[in-house]
Amino acid sequence: MSFESFLVHDKLENYEDPVKYNKDWLPLVEKYRSDLADATSEEYKIKLPKPIDTLIAEQFNPLDYLYKEKLLTKEEFAITDSSATDLAAKIAKGDLTSVEVYKAFAKRAVIAHQFTNCALELFLDEGLKRAEFLDDYYKKNGKTIGPLHGVPISLKEQMNYKNKITHGGYVSQLKHIPTEHGVTIQILENLGAVFYIRTNQPQTLMHLDSNNNLIGLSKNPFNLLLSSGGSSSGEGSVVAFGGSAIGVGSDIGGSIRGPSAFSGCHGLRPTTKRVSLHGGVSAGAGQESVGAVAGPMARSIDDIDLWMKTYINDGKPWDLDHASLPMPWREVPKPAAKDLTIGVMYDDGLVRPSPPIVRGLKDTVDKLKAAGVNIVEFKPIRTKEAYETVHKMYTCDGNYMQHKLLSESGEPLTKLTKWNLNYGDGSKAYTVAENRELNVVRDSLRHEYTEFLVNNKIDFILSPTYNNVAPKSEEVYNWSYTSLFNILDFPTLVFQTGLFQDPAIDKWTEEDLKYEFRSELEKLENSSYKPDEFIGAPIGLQLSGRRYFDEEVVAAGKTIVDILKADLFKH
Amino acid sequence: MSFESFLVHDKLENYEDPVKYNKDWLPLVEKYRSDLADATSEEYKIKLPKPIDTLIAEQFNPLDYLYKEKLLTKEEFAITDSSATDLAAKIAKGDLTSVEVYKAFAKRAVIAHQFTNCALELFLDEGLKRAEFLDDYYKKNGKTIGPLHGVPISLKEQMNYKNKITHGGYVSQLKHIPTEHGVTIQILENLGAVFYIRTNQPQTLMHLDSNNNLIGLSKNPFNLLLSSGGSSSGEGSVVAFGGSAIGVGSDIGGSIRGPSAFSGCHGLRPTTKRVSLHGGVSAGAGQESVGAVAGPMARSIDDIDLWMKTYINDGKPWDLDHASLPMPWREVPKPAAKDLTIGVMYDDGLVRPSPPIVRGLKDTVDKLKAAGVNIVEFKPIRTKEAYETVHKMYTCDGNYMQHKLLSESGEPLTKLTKWNLNYGDGSKAYTVAENRELNVVRDSLRHEYTEFLVNNKIDFILSPTYNNVAPKSEEVYNWSYTSLFNILDFPTLVFQTGLFQDPAIDKWTEEDLKYEFRSELEKLENSSYKPDEFIGAPIGLQLSGRRYFDEEVVAAGKTIVDILKADLFKH
Structure with missing residues (x-):
């Protein structure tokens, strides 16, 4: 079974236009790349131990290297290995300045980018000016500007950023320069955040990976051979590497959770309409069968809580975006273990998890x-x-909008773009009546899952995030574990177990090898797991709760991570 | 300009099938009608003063007649002219029994039905048994079963009722007998309500009026020549007449607000997803461009508050319906007049209000x-x-679902069904991409209205509910004043001003008559207002707030009704 044999609906012949692309667009792409290279501060750059391609082939672990080689000072480590919650508290008390904090993260972000190719845009001078402004403000007013005063936050590039190109992974959008921030960026700025890096994402935003025609693949900070996931690809890399205190991703099929699980951080896909998506690039304008969400990625569950709480309760997104619910973030105490009932989905019946995931779950x-x-x-x-x-929901406009965004530049289609454009019925344009039938199926699923949880008094569902640990780049096809919770619209937290793939133990057993595949997709996915090629990949799992019980999911996540001792700041 | 000249898109030639209808369906319709006649209790029935057609022609006011002729005992008047809030409190204290309360309302409901044709189904014996059960429960347990213990509540027929035909105004659905209650009925039952009447609604549920092939038109309790509105037509009649303590309607274009304004009660169109619509008949399954809602209609704003508060906070609809938001009903105190800023929309720029509405607003x-x-x-x-x-949103499935529900029986199309099936592009089936473009327009409207209110610190918008008081039956074409708040999804309260049309003063002026119509629709609508034909019609207005500020809208409604002294229980 080959990848290509899945591409049945649409040969995608009317997308690419090499002549137009090379003539009109490639120069813009090259300018964009060279701007990024220029912005990668010489001050913070390190010398890579070997050429990057060698490091990739060798499954190099840059995070280990960072600590072993002490690429940061003790103070810089102390700052960048603190939670945002602690940093914000220390800045508020005057124990740290915004500039100190900022410089440490900026340095670590540049190193992250050198290894993982996580950044689409770096604007370190602006970040520094902002940190200086905040320190001045604090000095003059004797108080912070807001609850995230001085917290360095990385941003998925897709969100509109005032006066900066915002392309969302589409070459055609290199000419799109918003005149104002998207609502979520505006709120974070109002709360005191410092911005300095916008991160990578795949073409179409619909890969659990990162490839595009701008800067290509982002890599995993625990193993450079592997993907950092997607579509919030660069967020996965930079947050897990410690290059930002909190990151902001978005998710319509797994795009926060894939990168969090793969790259080695925690991440929350909130229920829809709690975090604003107003102002950004995507093919989903007006699509409401399966809702996209934005949400936080961090190395501490406390920080996920902090982000959600301050964003919602202080940021009041409903005043800036009619679509955001005025539903305060409730204080939910960390539950005692004995008060939790968790249903475990070991296998979703579609694609069998690989040995490290089976071990992690067990x-x-x-x-x-x-x-x-x-x-x-x-x-x-x-x-x-x-x-x-x-x-079917992903493509039921017959890929009308994806086609528009891609064919405008005629850019080459990447492998996984071809894959996702063939989801459902590919280029078949559904009628409204057909779309509504999909919604009815969705609602009956939501009803059945909700009823099951309520009637059986199950608080949460624990499941794999994906049938494997971080895949090799451009070898991630199955979204069944994540997209289930998109169609259900269940808030879902990816948390780290503190475990990592170990080739010595995470092998297919004799029995595994006799397994009869339930589908060609399962075969394709399972075949790509070879223990020796996934060394040290983090093992992250998913915890899902009922719609709008986000607070409970996050609180339970704290209890679980405590039990697992999966604190990501211990190295 | 004639009504017919508007019907341009679809001649609707493939809907009706007289042969099939007369042979297969008319017998069911006749059975349904005779069941209703049989269920109209002889115990409570009065002798009409004249044949109903004469009363209609004479613009008879049955509410006046009820009081003048003392058709109820003093005790029955005292009960049925109490708010549900007071009744529930008295039952809870043991000052009234559920049976006493029930019998008074049942009697008044039967009289309401005799005059206004408001009921599709009466089940007075079941209501009595339920009231007896509740009294027994109270006696045995020394407490109520829930906060609506013993409150008689009328129900729009469209909602699924266990083991009872639920047709939603479609003859084809006379065979639809649900095996369980819709979620909202289930919740109200859990809270202690007593059911005994299900009320009339138009074919397709898409008229601001009431005609159908089941029992035909419902009439206005203040003037039988006029319509009670729609699509919650029977709710308007029975609630305003005092035949139920609270009614439950639904609204996708004005269907709670039209009947409330026209018939003379208050009514709330809540923001979407606060009240469950799970389990019912409509053509809207899977449609989410413009959300339908259910909501309360009552003679007191306190009762609207009571209904919303107990339904949400005690009923917890989210445990039964994934689509309902777990957003508690907040206690919002009645604001002081001086703390309110209200923007008044005197004319929506589409259809000029008639003289009584202009007067009411002024x-x-x-x-x-x-x-x-x-x-x-x-x-x-x-x-x-x-x-x-x-x-366009109403018909963008090319009327696929309406056609299915109507053509199955081949029932004759009523005048306003022909009107609404020609909304937008009529039978043109939109693609998903075209539907999304409509959603984008909608979102930009919501954004602009929200921004305007926030930036200008305007709390509410006050506007006409319709360009006229209650219209004559089947002469109501324009929904622009109500449907604006459906596309915006702004919670909107219709309240009574306490004023009524007066033919002596509510005349077109000389200047009015020189007016140059802005559209054929405006001409059609304005031409139908002749002062002598609308005697005593109630004047109700609309108060709208931002999405999910339902509590504020209701609280402000209390302040306004206090100022206007528009208490509906004073007769």
Whole structure:
């Protein structure tokens, strides 16, 4: 079974236009790349130990290298390995300045970028000026400007940034320069955040990976051979590497959760309409069958809580975006283990998890049980129907908008763009009546899952984020574990287990090798896991709750990470 | 300009099938009608003063008649002219029994039905048994079963009712007998409500009027020549007549607000997703461009508050319906007049209000100003675009679902069904991409209105509910005043001003008669207002707030009704 044999609906012949692209657009792409190279501060740059291609081939772990080689000072490590919650508190008390904090993160972000290719845009001088402004403000007023005063925050590039190119991974949008910030960036700025890096994302924003015609692939900070995930690809790299205190991603099929799980940080896909998406580039304008969301990625669950709480309660997105719900972020205390009932979905019935994921899930369940959590098995409910339905939702405009955004420049289509444009019925333009039928299926799924959880008093579903740890770049096809919770619109937290792939133990067993694949997709996915090629990949899992029980999901996430001792700041 | 000249898109030739209808369906219709006649309790029935057609022609006011002729006992008047809030409190204290309360309302409901043709179904024996059960429960347990214990509530028929035909105005659905209650009925039952009447609605549910092939038109309790409005037609009649303590309607273009304004009660169109619509008949399954809502209609704003508060906070609809937001109903105190800023939209730029509405609005503004309310003018924003867009949303499935529901029985199409099926582009089936373009327009409208209110610190918009008081039956074409707030999804309260049409003063002036119509629709609508034919029609207005500020809208409604002294229980 080959990748190409899946591409049945649409040969995608009317997208690319090499002549137009090379003549009209490639010069803009080259300018964009050279601007990025110029912006990669010489002050902070390190000398790579070997050429990057060699490091990639060798499955180099740049995070290990960072610590071993002490590429930061002790003070810089102390800052960048603090939670945003602690940093904000220290800045507010006057124990740290915004500039100190900023410089440490800027340095670590530049190193992250050198190894992982996470940044689409760096604007370190602007970041410094902003940090200086905040320190001045603090000095003059004796107080912070807001609860995120001085916190360095990385941004997925897709969100409109005032007076900066915002392309969303589409070459055709290199001419799109918004005149104002998207609402979420505006709110974070109002709260006191410092911006200095905008991060990579794939063409179409619809890969669990990162390739595009701008700067290409982002890499995993624990193993450069592997992908950092996507579509919030660069956020995964930079946050897990420690180059920003909190990152902002977005997710319509797994785009916050894939990068978080793969790259080695935590990430929240909130329920829809709690975080504003107003002002940004995507093919989804007016699409509401499966809602996109924005949400935080961080190395501490406390920081996810901090971000959501301050963003919602202080930022009041509903005053700037009619679509955001005026639903305050509730203070939900960290639950005791014994008060939690978690349904575990070991396998979604579509694609079998690989050995490290099986181990990660088993180990987690054992520790949770030992701590007193009530664990029950959660048998997948209509997962195949859910997967087929959400795929149809992704393309049911017949890829009208994707085609418009891609063909305008005639840019070459990447491998996974070809894959996702063939989701569902590919280029078939659905009628409104057909789209509504998909919505009815979706609603019946939501109803059934909700009823099951309520009637069985199950608080959360624990599941793999993906059937594997971080895949090799451009070898990630299956979204079934993540997109399930998009069609359900269940808030879902990816948390790290603190475990990493180990080639010595995470092997297919004899029995595994006799397994009869349930589908060609499963075969394709399972075949790509070869233990020796995934060394040290983080093992992250998913915790999902009912719609709008985001606070409970995050609070339970804290309890779980405590039990697992999966604190990401310990090195 | 004639009504027919508007019907341009679709001649609707493939809907009706007289042969099939007469043979297969008419017998079911006749059975349904005779069941209703049988269920209209002889115990409670009165002798009409004249044949109903004569009363209609004479613009008879049955509410006046009820009081003048003392058709109820003093005790029955005392009960049925109490607010649900008072009744629930008295039942809870043991000062009234559920049976006493029920019998008084049942009697008044039967009289309401005799005059206004408001009921599609009466089940008075079941209501009595339920009231007896509640009294028993109270006796045994020394407490109520829930906060609506013993409150008689009328229900728009469209909502699924366990083991009862639920047709939604479609003859084809006479065979639809749900096996469980819709979520909202289930919640109200859990809270202690008593059910005994399900009320009339038009074919397609898309008229601001009531005609269908089941029982035909519902009439206005203040003037039988006039319509009770629609599509919650029977709710308007029965609630305003005092035949139920609270009614439940639904609204996608004005269907709670039209009947409330026309029939003479208050009614709330909540923001979407606060009240569950799960389980019911409509053509809107899977449609989410313009959201339908359910909401309360009552003779007191306190009762609207009571209904929303108990339904949401005690009923927790999100446990039964994934689509309902777990957003508690907040306690918002009644604001002081001086703390209110209200923007007044005197005319939406599309259809000029008739003299009684102009007077009602002017009188209301004068009283509010005198009381200290800050009044500013609200100039209509893109109302034409909003109206055209929402019309397209109503039909953009090419009427696929309406056609299915109507043509299955081949029932005759009523006049206003022909009107609404020709909204937008009529039978043109939109593609998904075209539908999304409508959503983008909608979102830009919501953005602009929200921004305008926030930036100008305007709390609410006050406007006509319709360009006229209650119209004559089947002469109501324009929804622009109501549907604006559906496309905006702004919570909107219709309240009574306490004023009524007076043919002696509500005349077109000389200047009015020289007016140059801005459209054929305006001409059609304005031409139908002849002062002598609308005697005593209630004058109700609309108060709208920002999305999810339902509580503020209701609280401000209390202040306004206090200022206007528009208490509906004073007779």
